[in-house]
Amino acid sequence: MVKVEKIHVSGMSCQHCVKGVTKALEEVEGVRSALVSLEKSNAEVTFEDERVDLATLKNVIQAKGFGTNDSSMAGLVIGSQAPPAPVRIGAMVEAPSIGARGAGNDTLDELSFRIEGMSCANCSGTIERALKATPGIQKVSVNFSMEKGFVAYDHSLIDEQGVLGAVNGAGYRAVGEGEEKTDDSQLAAKERFRFLFAVSLTIPLTILMYTMPFGHVTTNYLMCILATLVQFVSGRTFYEGAYHSLKNRSTNMDVLISLGISAAYFYSLFSLFFLDPAAHTFFDSSAMLITFIMVGKMIEARAKGKTGMALEKLMSLQADRARVIDNGRERMVKASMVKVGDLLSVRPGETIPVDGEIVEGATSIDESMITGEPLPADKGHGDPVTGATINRSGVITIKAVRVGKATMLSKIVRMVEDAQADKAPIQRLADVVSNYFVPVVVSVALLTFFLWYFVIAYPAPPGLTRFLFSFQLMIAVLVVACPCALGLATPTAIMVGSGVGLDRGILFKRASVLETISHLDIVLFDKTGTITQGKPRVSAIHPMGNRSEAEVLEIAASVEANSVHPLARAVVQKAADEGIVPTKIMNATEIPGHGSKGELDGKKVMVGNLKLTPRNGDAVLSQEALQAGRALSDAGQSTVYVWCGNEMIGIIGLADQVKADSKEAIARLHKLGIRTALISGDNQKAARAVARQVGIDDVEAEVLPGDKSDIVKKWQAKGLKVGMAGDGINDAPALAQADIGIAVGSGTDIAKETGDVVLVNNTLLDVERAIRLGRKTLGTIKANFFWAFFYNLLMIPIAAGLLYPVLGLVLKPEWACIAMWFSSLTVVGNSLLLRRVNLKNNG
Numbered sequence: 046m047v048k049v050e051k052i053h054v055s056g057m058s059c060q061h062c063v064k065g066v067t068k069a070l071e072e073v074e075g076v077r078s079a080l081v082s083l084e085k086s087n088a089e090v091t092f093e094d095e096r097v098d099l100a101t102l103k104n105v106i107q108a109k110g111f112g113t114n115d116s117s118m119a120g121l122v123i124g125s126q127a128p129p130a131p132v133r134i135g136a137m138v139e140a141p142s143i144g145a146r147g148a149g150n151d152t153l154d155e156l157s158f159r160i161e162g163m164s165c166a167n168c169s170g171t172i173e174r175a176l177k178a179t180p181g182i183q184k185v186s187v188n189f190s191m192e193k194g195f196v197a198y199d200h201s202l203i204d205e206q207g208v209l210g211a212v213n214g215a216g217y218r219a220v221g222e223g224e225e226k227t228d229d230s231q232l233a234a235k236e237r238f239r240f241l242f243a244v245s246l247t248i249p250l251t252i253l254m255y256t257m258p259f260g261h262v263t264t265n266y267l268m269c270i271l272a273t274l275v276q277f278v279s280g281r282t283f284y285e286g287a288y289h290s291l292k293n294r295s296t297n298m299d300v301l302i303s304l305g306i307s308a309a310y311f312y313s314l315f316s317l318f319f320l321d322p323a324a325h326t327f328f329d330s331s332a333m334l335i336t337f338i339m340v341g342k343m344i345e346a347r348a349k350g351k352t353g354m355a356l357e358k359l360m361s362l363q364a365d366r367a368r369v370i371d372n373g374r375e376r377m378v379k380a381s382m383v384k385v386g387d388l389l390s391v392r393p394g395e396t397i398p399v400d401g402e403i404v405e406g407a408t409s410i411d412e413s414m415i416t417g418e419p420l421p422a423d424k425g426h427g428d429p430v431t432g433a434t435i436n437r438s439g440v441i442t443i444k445a446v447r448v449g450k451a452t453m454l455s456k457i458v459r460m461v462e463d464a465q466a467d468k469a470p471i472q473r474l475a476d477v478v479s480n481y482f483v484p485v486v487v488s489v490a491l492l493t494f495f496l497w498y499f500v501i502a503y504p505a506p507p508g509l510t511r512f513l514f515s516f517q518l519m520i521a522v523l524v525v526a527c528p529c530a531l532g533l534a535t536p537t538a539i540m541v542g543s544g545v546g547l548d549r550g551i552l553f554k555r556a557s558v559l560e561t562i563s564h565l566d567i568v569l570f571d572k573t574g575t576i577t578q579g580k581p582r583v584s585a586i587h588p589m590g591n592r593s594e595a596e597v598l599e600i601a602a603s604v605e606a607n608s609v610h611p612l613a614r615a616v617v618q619k620a621a622d623e624g625i626v627p628t629k630i631m632n633a634t635e636i637p638g639h640g641s642k643g644e645l646d647g648k649k650v651m652v653g654n655l656k657l658t659p660r661n662g663d664a665v666l667s668q669e670a671l672q673a674g675r676a677l678s679d680a681g682q683s684t685v686y687v688w689c690g691n692e693m694i695g696i697i698g699l700a701d702q703v704k705a706d707s708k709e710a711i712a713r714l715h716k717l718g719i720r721t722a723l724i725s726g727d728n729q730k731a732a733r734a735v736a737r738q739v740g741i742d743d744v745e746a747e748v749l750p751g752d753k754s755d756i757v758k759k760w761q762a763k764g765l766k767v768g769m770a771g772d773g774i775n776d777a778p779a780l781a782q783a784d785i786g787i788a789v790g791s792g793t794d795i796a797k798e799t800g801d802v803v804l805v806n807n808t809l810l811d812v813e814r815a816i817r818l819g820r821k822t823l824g825t826i827k828a829n830f831f832w833a834f835f836y837n838l839l840m841i842p843i844a845a846g847l848l849y850p851v852l853g854l855v856l857k858p859e860w861a862c863i864a865m866w867f868s869s870l871t872v873v874g875n876s877l878l879l880r881r882v883n884l885k886n887n888g
Contacts, residue, residue, distance in 0.1 A: 049550045051087050051109050052103060055112035055153075064781045068877045069109050071754065071778070084212045153183055153197040156208055158493055160187065160194050162217040162286070171290055171569060175215035182208065189534055196218065202633050238341075243279035243336040246271045254329040261323040269317055272328035276310050280335045300483055302338060305523035306331045306491075310856065312516060325513055327520070332526060333859040355708075362433040363454060367398035370442065387445045392434045399432045399448045406441035410434050449874025476529055486526040486653065486841070493845040496517040503850050517858065521844040525861035530836060534829035537876035542822035549884045550805035551815045558801045558825075562785045562819035564766045565719060568812060569745075569757060569779070571771035572725035572735055575703040576791050576810070579767075581611055583619035584682055585698035587673045595625060597695030601687045603627040604652040612683060616652070640685070666693055681734030701735075708739045710809035715740070717816060718767075724756055724779070725749050753779035770812055787812055811878040814884040821882050829872045836868040 054066060063081045066088060070079035075096030078215050080089040090102055103113040163169060172194065176185040179692035181202030186195045205221060212219035250271040257264045269385040283306065286299030301730070313326035367380045370388040380398040383389065388404070391397050397410070409421035412434045423436050424430060430443055432452045449455065505514035539556045546553055553559050561872035570576050586594040605613035606627045620627060630643035630650070642655015651657050655674075670686070672692050677684045677698040685697040711721050722743035725732040732746035745756050753771075757779050762765045769776070769783035780786030780800050788800025789807055804811040844861050848854040856864075 048100070049091050051089050052099070052106065052113055054086055054088050054106055055109060056817070057086065065109055066106060066111060067754075067778055067781050069105050070102065073102065073105055076102070078172070080422060080778065095463050100238045100671070118558055122389075154200045154205075156198065156205055156221070157197045157214075158194050158196075158209060159194050159220040160212060161220065162289075163189055163192060167292070168217070168286070170180050172212055172215055174381055176211050178212040179203065182211070188654070194689070214290060216285075239279040239282065240336075240339045242273050243332070243339055246275050247332040247336045249274075249330055250332050257878040265317055265322055265326055265328070268326065268328040269314065275332040275335055276306065278341065283338075302334070302524070304487065304521050305858065306334050307521050308516070308523070309334065317455065321610060325509065326340075327858070330517075330858045332518065337859060337863055338865075342847065362396065363394040364398040364433065364768065368392075368395075381449065383445050385445050385448055387781055389443050389445060389805060391441050391443060393436055393438055393440065395436050396432050396513075397430050397443065399435060399445045400452045401430055401432075401443035401446045401621045403428050403430060403441050404444050406439050408441050409437045409701060411437050421565070458756065459817075462537040466754035482526070482531070485524065487525075488854070489841060489845065490519045490522040497846060503840040506849075506853075506855060518844065518855075520858045521856050521861040522841060524858050525840045525844040525856065525865050526837060530833035530872045532874045533869060533876075534623065534833050535826050537873050538822055538829060539655065539823040540826070540877045542818060544614050545879055545882055546815065546818055549811065549814060551811050551818065551884075552803040552805060552813075554801050554803070558785060559819045562802065562816055563823040565768045565785060565816060566765040567720040567722060567760055568714060568725050568770060569722045569760065569783070570741070570809075571753070571769075571776050571779075572723055572732060573701060574772045575776075576707045576723065576735060576739060576741075577703050577769055579701065580591070581615045581683065581699045582702045583615055583697060584702070585677060587670075587677075587696045587698070589670055589693055589695050591619070592694045594695075595623070597687050598623060599625050599628065600645065600650055600689060601652045601685065601697055602646065603630050603645055604633065604650050604687075605868045606630070607633055608635050608641050610635075612685060613652075616697060618683065645689070648690045649688075650690075652685055653684060654684070657686070659688060659690075670696060679730055679734075681731030703738050704809065705736060706808050708808050710813055711740045711847055713810065713813040716817070717813065719816065722760070724753055731734070735777070754782040757782040768812075768816075770809070787815070817883060825876055825879055829875055832871055833868065833873065836864075836871075840864055 057063060057066065067079050067081045069817070070076055070081070070088060070090055072090075075093045077091040077093070079091075082088070088106065099261065101476040106113050133562040163172070169189040172187045173185045175193070176187075176196060178183050181199045182196055183199060184197035187193075188195075194212065194293035198208055208247040209219040210223055218538050229329040250268050253264050253268055253271075262338045282301045283302045287303040290300055309327035313328045313331070316324050318324055322506050328812065364380045366377050367383050369378050370385065370390055375390055377618050383399050389398060389401065393408070403424055403426055405426065407425040408425070409423050411421050411429060412431065424441075429446070431452045431454070432443075432447075447453070494515045497518055498511055505511050509517070535556075539559060541557050543553050553562075556605065556680075573579055583598075586597055588597045598616070602617050602625060604795065605616045608614070617627070628645060630645055633643035635641045636653070636657060640651060641658070642649065642651040642653075649659070651659070655666075673696050674684045674686070677696065680698075680700075682698040683700065686693055687695045687697065714721055720743070721741045722745060723732060723736045723741045724745045725735070726746075726748055729744070729746040732744050736742070736744045748756060753769075753776060757767055757769055761782075761784070766784045767788055768785040769779045770787040770789060771780055780788060785802065787802045787804065789804050789809075802815050804815070838858075840861070843854070844856045846855065
């Protein structure tokens with residue numbers, strides 16, 4: 046006997062875990078299908094209990110490294126396998142999570158928090174190492190560009206405050222959701238003061254350096270006073286960052302800056318007081334280094350802020366207030382206080398505060414923030430509405446369905462944040478390089494000093510001794526090196542790319558998806574609901590004899606008026622669209638598997654398949670009717686025969702209509718060089734008919750729901766990167782098995798939960814757009830890496846004096862500093878160019 050059990054699965058943290066559990070269960074003999082949910086932390090397994098038992102299934106899950114509790118959810122014994130009915134919720138999406146939230150001790154909790162005090166990408170690595178070394182923390186991701194951390198932890202070993210404390214202990218400030226963060230205006234004012242203080246002293250210091258109005262000795266003492274103030278007021282932030290970095294046994298940009306400004310300042314101080322007060326000093330260099338670096342950081346912060354503008358814009362759309370109807374009276378409350386089931390009044394021009402359903406009134410709603418479509422959508426009684434969309438015309442009353450973090454907007458925001466927090470595989474290269482970058486640069490700087498002072502016998506520039514020249518080159522090497530450009534190469538491109546997708550209704554669940562989707566070789570499409578609209582429509586009416594199409598449709602609609610069969614409802618809808626009013630039928634009866642019959646004006650009328658024919662022996666099915674019916678069947682359409690008495694008066698063809706944009710979407714994918722294939726449970730004729738309509742060459746027909754993932758495996762076995770697009774519950778295993786699962790927006794929750802990409806707009810054109818955006822993003826990342834590596838490989842040798850013997854070119858420390866922050870700005874600016882990508886057109 047076939048049995049269905051839901052088994053709680055703990056410890057899953059990403060879709061790779063889902064794929065691992067799904068694959069392990071499906072490989073067990075006797076298991077027909079396995080649907081694993083990350084959000085619900087369970088696995089719904091359909092299996093033959095005479096071949097495998099529940100304990101074995103749990104052991105398989107545990108062998109993969111995941112936990113199961115002792116009692117599974119109630120099992121359901123069924124005579125034959127049947128997929129559960131899909132639950133549709135419009136364009137709702139399920140947010141991914143780093144760790145599944147639950148109450149058991151074997152379940153990981155998740156936490157996201159803001160981090161203050163990071164100065165470069167190496168800081169994020171320092172924090173990650175500190176968190177990973179903390180007992181109870183299982184998964185960590187720190188994003189320097191977003192200034193956020195994401196952690197999955199075992200709450201039986203550590204709590205939220207312990208996680209935040211680990212960050213604080215590393216020398217940074219972690220701000221949880223419930224904690225008041227440092228006022229941005231206060232931080233900005235502090236940075237602005239340090240910058241203006243440095244500028245106000247560096248300008249006169251530089252003038253003193255180049256004019257020497259009071260003689261060398263007096264001027265050097267004045268410069269010492271000004272440089273000291275800049276060093277320990279404005280430059281303090283670099284020393285603090287370097288201290289915390291070295292304390293955590295790592296190195297970051299602050300270490301290089303601190304070494305550079307300290308070398309310049311303390312040598313000058315030593316020379317002034319212990320060597321020769323009239324000798325050349327580097328007081329101006331240390332002050333200018335601090336000032337230029339602060340300028341660069343301010344510009345870089347502003348540019349980085351633009352990379353997350355799409356997400357910030359979306360979050361700003363949330364309504365602050367809601368008008369709750371209580372006992373017939375309206376009162377204004379905070380939107381956060383609205384509860385499920387509350388009745389809310391929304392007036393024209395107001396933002397809808399929560400997801401809900403219209404219970405009174407009609408209006409048009411601007412849903413462009415979700416769909417990207419400029420035209421408002423007409424809504425009436427019973428229609429769903431989405432929070433943060435704008436009511437444009439009428440006054441409506443809605444019932445709250447989803448509030449707080451359950452709303453569609455909150456889940457989209459969470460999904461995008463998780464995608465931006467994730468690290469693409471290509472980022473690993475930058476992480477490896479960054480770990481060794483600072484120690485290598487310090488070694489190169491020391492080597493530069495040693496070679497120029499002790500080995501190279503080339504004369505120093507006029508006005509500089511060999512020692513001072515070697516010392517200046519060493520400082521230039523320390524300052525010109527830039528690990529920030531490497532650290533920013535991937536996350537800034539991911540933030541902009543995911544933001545562009547968000548604006549168009551294409552949601553990427555992880556950063557790795559943007560990279561992987563660019564490598565796809567083939568996309569497999571589920572037929573029903575993905576390529577087609579998912580519901581039958583009348584496609585052809587063939588009247589027989591002297592009957593008209595309108596007569597045939599009127600009789601058919603009259604007979605089918607009380608039937609709930611999908612084909613019957615399609616016939617009735619077609620009549621309504623044509624303005625035909627059904628006639629009342631006497632003795633109407635529905636015959637399951639055959640059709641419907643009744644009496645009209647004293648004559649028997651019947652509508653159904655060929656199994657439903659008059660039984661008095663006088664019924665005649667003409668050759669014309671047989672040929673018309675066969676032609677419709679060959680075209681993959683369902684046929685309904687209409688009888689009036691013993692006369693067959695017409696045949697109605699019904700088909701699941703292909704979506705308007707399916708053909709163009711397939712053509713665009715082919716233009717990108719991507720193969721396409723159709724997967725369908727229908728017969729070969731019906732599947733191939735749809736494939737011909739849209740231009741798909743490869744067809745997998747008569748595929749059982751549980752076998753779709755095997756089709757994906759078959760293509761993967763050929764060495765291809767496979768994408769799978771689907772919308773139903775039975776597509777979930779295939780979406781999980783595919784290299785990239787693409788969930789169509791109108792589909793079921795589990796499809797969206799399993800998919801790596803969610804198409805909110807329910808248009809297949811977005812499949813091509815998502816792939817094109819992935820390729821553009823990956824191209825930008827590669828360009829960023831090229832620039833970052835090229836810059837360092839070019840500028841470090843120049844700073845070390847490589848061109849001095851040939852061209853007489855020497856890079857002063859202050860100019861090296863400008864070059865350093867210019868490299869970071871170039872990387873961020875290149876990422877921002879992604880915002881110009883036009884996804885509406887192909888190319």
